Amino acid sequence: MAFTLPDLPYPHDALESLGMSKETLEYHHDLHHKAYVDNGNKLVAGTEWESKSIEEIIVGNYQPGAVAQNGIFNNVSQHWNHTQFWQWMAPGENKKMPGELEKALKESFGSVEKFKEEFSAAGAAQFGSGWCWLVKDKDGSLKVTKTENGVNPLCFGQTALLGCDVWEHSYYIDYRNRRPAYLQNFLDKLVNWEAVAARL
16 A cells, blocks of 8 residues: 555645745645655555555554654654644634534643643653644543654554644744744644544
8 A cells, every 4th residue: 555645635825824834834745744655655665564554554663662663653654643734724714613622621621721731831842853642542531642753642542633743844934943832823723623523
């Protein structure tokens, strides 16, 4: 099964007024994500993983506690992460959070604002490259987590409801070294809350 680069669900300039530039999406999607797809295809070709699903490849190659993951994991996991990431954002102002998601966040974190604080803090505190997540854990509870490099919630049997890329390539063109400002803008203006609720 060959991986393919998915089209963005919106034009490259669709998020410009919301704080993510056309240039960022051209670099992030067209170059960075494409590299993960191309490298993943090369590394998986001719191996036992060639006929497996993307989820099976990620979970099967994850090495808990390893200082560094192997190349198959890094590229395939980052392909999965980015494919979700584009879906978690949408153009348009004033995106309304569906009631069932708002209720679940209040029950788990006390308030939507408290959830946003925890999510932003996790992303800001991730040393080096990585991701911050809102996950549904195996017991059904909602949690905020962070992972290094390309590691994602699939590795821990969790469902990713929302994720934000905090690798520098995701924000440096628009925010330079102001990662907290990027995270705040992501939550306040970019998140497609309907997509998050659909995963709940």
